[in-house]
Amino acid sequence: MTAPQPRGDVPRKKPSADRAAKRLGTLARKWGYLISTTAYLPHTPEEIERELGVLAGRLFDAVAGDPPDLAAAADAGGRLVELRCVGADSLRRSLEVLGKALVREPELRGTDGLAERVVLVLGAFSSGYGEMLREDIQKRQEGLSRALLKVEQETRQKHVISRAQFEEVFAGSASGVALTELDGRVLRANAALAKTLRRTPAEIAALTLFDLVHPEDVEQLRDGYRELVAGRLHRLRAGRRLVGKDGEPMWATFAASVIRDAAGAPRQLLTIVDDDTEVSLLQRRLSHQALHDVLTGLPNRQFFSTRLETLLRDADPARGVTLFHLDLDGFSRINGGLGQELGDRVLRGVAAKLKLVFEAEKALVARLGGDEFGVLVQNTAETPGVVALVRRIGTELGEAEYVDGQRGVAVSAAIGVVHRPPRDITPAELLQASDLTLRRAQRTGNQWGLFDRDLDRRDRHDFGLAASMAGAWENGEIEVRYRVLVAAASGAVAGVEARLHWNHPAEGVLPHETCVRRAAETGLALPLGTWLLRTAAERLAASGAGVPLVLELTAQQAADPDLVGEIRRVLDDTGLPPEHLRPGFPAAALTAEGGDAADNLKVLAEIGVRAEIHGFGDATCLTEFPVHAVRIAPNLAAKRDHPLVTGPLSALIDAAHTAGAAVSVAGVRTADEAAWWQDRGADLLSGPAFPGLPDGLPG
Structure with missing residues (x-):
């Protein structure tokens, strides 16, 4: 520019x-x-x-x-x-x-x-x-106009062709068709109408259309045709009773329209008569398909949601209802490993087992989508307790099914349970409550969880924070701050660590850990992490502090295929020496399947970037990865005084030193804690006990 x-x-x-x-x-x-x-x-x-x-x-x-x-x-x-x-x-x-x-x-x-x-x-x-x-x-409008003109031309051509085809359509139509005068006198009737009425076309032609209708429905039909001829109706569609030759009434749908001449004046009436017996059956079948899952035959989410309000209202006021929301564990592995056909058989088996579990109850079992199922039980005096029903579900689903006489396939499910919700709760609120309860059970590793109003309120609050994070970042509410890392032996500044800092207008200051959790829930982990890396490096280079920058990576960042390239670009753009940038890799990410994080760490070591392992609790990783430092896992650091932890913790520190890695501890709050860690051999400390920072860096 x-x-x-x-x-x-x-x-x-x-x-x-x-x-x-x-x-x-x-x-x-x-x-x-x-x-x-x-x-x-x-x-x-x-x-x-x-x-x-x-x-x-x-x-x-x-x-x-x-x-x-x-x-x-x-x-x-x-x-x-x-x-x-x-x-x-x-x-x-x-x-x-x-x-x-x-x-x-x-x-x-x-x-x-x-x-x-x-x-x-x-x-x-x-x-x-x-x-x-x-x-x-x-x-685009011009293109649409050309398309419409083409359609109009084609329509005119089809209109010419339709004249020649009318006789074939009239004769071959599966629906009854009658061409009549404006007063109802029948001019022609096709074979389908004759078959419906059990008369011959000649017999019908000798009558009026009103002679074929039940006497009680004649006046209503006449009124409809008058409205049609007068132009007050564009098309008449009405259900009326026909009378066959044997006098047996039958319900049918009349669809009538006016045939006009070139000047627009009405000349004749064309009436299509459909026997509603077959149509009603078809409608019921289509309605069933729209409201039921094709694979399992269970009601689908739409049907389940519409029925919830009625079931909640009709339930026993004293005992209420219980909603079980199930999500099959690891179902994608079945589909991916054994094939979709087998996965479909498993889903049908789960549907059958759930119906078996609740066959003695007033229960509605539905497939909510994918591998999720819902069961709403209207509780009675004989209904077993929640725990008993959850155990029955687990036992029944855990019973292996043998496919082709060889493979025994069984599944388990995480379950969110809402027991006796308020009768005035809406179906949407009830399903949301069960879904949040299910996801909470999955996050905590439990097989099932019971709805808790306080936990539900907390989850909704957290999800609201997560949803507003992108806007907060854009508006500048999220900032980059630093905390100092000091040498345990001398107390001298040995580096700084970049941290996220959210100045929320309602919640106050939200710390780095909260920002990281919320970003992971909304897909912002990578872009926000990249921004933190670049911004922190730029400000550190501009400050002239000349100390290393530690950056704690998320698991997603650590395994990002573009991590090495992004770090190269940051180093080139800021002039920061490679040895002054120290990305912290989560220990769990380094041992995860795929090995992307491990590959990134090794490549960074080759270009002079000294990586760290954060969440360090197992010395075996030091045998595989070239690291400059390790950070003790927070759960170990918090229990440092426990007799079962102190010894292994000292051994971990010694192992790190043997591997040539410095030992870092975060969250040190007091001078006594700092002294304790110094005595155990820790090299770098950070936390509230060390508030100072180099000039030019916000804390």
Whole structure:
């Protein structure tokens, strides 16, 4: 981008192209992330980031121009439409992020009337966006008009053909068809109508249409036809009783329309008569299919949800209902390992077993979707307790089924139980409560869990926090802070650790651990972790502190295929020496299946980045990975004084030293704790006991 000349005669220092490019890259990355939340983009994130970087550069140049280059800004807005960034909020999000960046850009600060220039450029950008969007819509409308014209032409051709086909359709229709005068006199009747009425076409032609209808329904049908002929009805559809030759009444549906001449005047009536006996059967069958699972035959979620309100209302007020929400454990392994056909057989078996468990109860068993099932029991005096029913479910599902006489397949299920909810609870609230209870049981590793109002309220609160995190990040509520790491022996600053800090307007300050948990629940773990890495490194390099930076990686970050590449880019962009960046890998991630985290750690070691193992509690990992330091697992550190922990803890510290790794301990709160760890041989300490930080770094 081209920076404007500053005011006055003092020559301005030539801007750093590297710094400008870096800021453009950061802006493009954030712009791309925000705009991707507003519209589906048919491009990869790298392509979007590259395109938006070019557009951002044009806009910076447009602001710096004298006068501002509004044409270039308008072209940039049009290009945004060409990239299909046309969601409902795409332009608003773009203006927000660009407005902040243009006003804050260091290279533009000396520009006369910067705010006015930014407003003009963004106005032109919006105008170009709107004009291109209008042209795009116009092109689509023109295409639609051409398509409609083609359809009209084809319709005319079909109309000509339909005249020739009318006789074939009339004669071969499975529905009864009668062509009548406006007063109801039958001109022609097809064979299907004759069969329905058990008369011949000639017999029908000698009658009026009203002679074929039950006497009690004649006047209603006459009124309907009068409305139709008068034009007050476009099409008549009504259920009426027909009378066959034997006098036996039968229900049928009349669908009548007017045949008009070229001038639009009514000439004849065409009536289609369907025997509702077969139609009713078909409707019931279709209704059953719409409300029942095809595979298991159980009611589906839609049927289950609609029935909940009635069942809640009709339940015994004293005993209420109990909802069991089941999710099969490891069902994807059955599908993936043994095939979908076998998986379908297992699901049918689970449905049959659940019906067997609850056959003596007033219960509704349903398949809620995938491998989830729901059972609503209307409790009676004879209904077993919750624990007894959960055990029955587990026992029945655990009974192996032998497939092809060889494979014995059994499943288990996690169960969320809501026992005797309030009668005024809505079906949606009840299902949400059971789902939260089920997920809580799965998180804690329990086979089942009982609904707890306080825990439910906590989960809803946590999910609400997680849902608002993206907006908080965008609004600047989430910041990068640091905590100091000191040498246990001397107390000297030996490094700093980057931490997330959420200034929530209602909750107050939320710590790093809370931010990490909430980010993992909303898919922000990787982008937020990358932002933390880059921002922390940039600020540390700018501060000139010259101390190592420790960054605790999440399991997802540790296994990210782009981790090494991102760290390389951060080192190149900030000038931070590789040995001053120390990513902390979770010990569990290093031993996970796949080995991606382990591969990342080894590659980083090859380029001089000294990684750490966090959550250290097993010395065997030191035999496989080249690490600079280990951090004692929090659960071990918290129980350091326990007789069963103190000895193994000292052995772990000795093993780490033998492997050439420093030992770090986090969460040290007092000087006594620090002294305890120093006596045990710990090398690095951090926590509330050490508040000091190098100048220029926020704590």
